[in-house]
Amino acid sequence: AQKITQTQPGMFVQEKEAVTLDCTYDTSDQSYGLFWYKQPSSGEMIFLIYQGSYDEQNATEGRYSLNFQKARKSANLVISASQLGDSAMYFCAMREGQLGNTGKLIFGQGTTLQVKP
Amino acid sequence: ETGVTQSPTHLIKTRGQQVTLRCSSQSGHNTVSWYQQALGQGPQFIFQYYREEENGRGNFPPRFSGLQFPNYSSELNVNALELDDSALYLCASSSRTRTYEQYFGPGTRLTVT
Numbered sequence: 001a002q003k004i005t006q007t008q009p010g011m012f013v014q015e016k017e018a019v020t021l022d023c024t025y026d027t028s029d030q031s032y033g034l035f036w037y038k039q040p041s042s043g044e045m046i047f048l049i050y051q052g053s054y055d056e057q058n059a060t061e062g063r064y065s066l067n068f069q070k071a072r073k074s075a076n077l078v079i080s081a082s083q084l085g086d087s088a089m090y091f092c093a094m095r096e097g098q099l100g101n102t103g104k105l106i107f108g109q110g111t112t113l114q115v116k117p
Numbered sequence: 118e119t120g121v122t123q124s125p126t127h128l129i130k131t132r133g134q135q136v137t138l139r140c141s142s143q144s145g146h147n148t149v150s151w152y153q154q155a156l157g158q159g160p161q162f163i164f165q166y167y168r169e170e171e172n173g174r175g176n177f178p179p180r181f182s183g184l185q186f187p188n189y190s191s192e193l194n195v196n197a198l199e200l201d202d203s204a205l206y207l208c209a210s211s212s213r214t215r216t217y218e219q220y221f222g223p224g225t226r227l228t229v230t
Contacts, residue, residue, distance in 0.1 A: 004159075033217060043205050045160070045221035052217065091159055095219070104150060104173055105209070105219060107159030 002027045004092050006108035013082045014116050020067070021077040021111050023092030029053075033095035034075040035105065036066065040088045048090075051075060082115045089113075121210050121222035129228045130198050138193040138225045142210030146218070148172070149191040151183060154205040154224075166191050195227075203229045 003026040013019035025034065036048040051059045051066045059066040067076040079086055089112050093105040122141045130136050142149050148167045152160035162175035166185035180196040189210070195202055205224045212218055 035219060037221070042223070043226065044223040045207055045209075047218075047220055050217040093159075104162040104165060104175065105152075105160070106162070109159050 002029070002032075002094055002096050002106050004094055004106055004108035006092055006111050008111045009109070010112045010114070012114050012116060013079075015084060016081055018078060018080045019082055019113065021079070021090050021092075021113065023075045023077065023108060025073050025075060025092075025094050027073075027094065027096075029096070034066070034068070035093040035095065036064070036075075036077045037091045037093060038086075038088045039091060039110070045091070049077065079113075084115050084117060087113060087115045121208060121220050123206075123208055123222035123225050125225060126223070127226045127228075129230065132198055132200060132229055134198050135194065135196045136198060136227060138195075138206050138208075138227070140191045140193070140208035140210075140222055142189045142191070142208075143218075143220050146210035146212045146220070147189050148211045149185055149189065150209045150211070150219075151191070151193045152207040152209065153177070153202075154207060155201075156204070160207055163193070198229045200229050203227060 005024045032053045034051045038046045049059050049061045049064045051068045063080045065078045089110045091110045092108045121143050124139045150165040151163040154160040163177050164174040165172045169185045182194045185191045207224045209221045
């Protein structure tokens with residue numbers, strides 16, 4: 001069965017430093033998608049970055065990059081130059097199903113990130 | 118382009134009552150998924166609607182039901198509310214042609230007393 005594991009319940013990082021949030025996944029599908037979302041205390045789920053299982057390059061979106069290691073089944077999120085506004089809960093998720101089928105998202109338990117001034 | 122919207126923002130109901138939550142999908146998106154997020158947990162998939170039909174369901178009882186309308190907006194209905202139904206309910210809209218897009222609304226926080 002598909003599963004997402006985030007082993008860091010909480011993380012601290014100093015402002016302007018980089019931080020890596022860990023995510024491992026388990027699936028028997030050859031085609032899948034991996035997502036990272038940010039959830040501030042307000043509750044909205046903000047899309048950060050996406051990596052398709054067939055994408056050869058690691059995804060990047062501004063200060064966010066996804067370190068995709070397919071053989072290890074890991075999809076770690078790297079946030080560079082942390083800002084105070086980055087303090088939030090971060091969720092890794094996997095899209096179940098083949099390309100062309102939006103499929104459901106399976107979420108990890110989340111990692112709370114706190115950025116220190 | 119308009120984002121995903123949900124209403125109401127907050128809701129308080131009594132055990133045994135029924136509730137309807139609403140979601141308007143992002144422009145250009147024809148698929149709506151609903152998730153339940155209990156406090157301190159990751160979201161759990163309830164079901165998905167595509168072209169007004171249910172297209173996949175998670176491990177939720179039949180008292181959780183939904184609708185999708187021709188304009189792709191959607192409703193989540195929960196009957197016979199239980200205390201454990203207290204959660205943040207999120208809807209996400211997506212497109213079958215751009216599967217990397219899965220955008221969430223701000224959520225409805227439901228409290229059952």
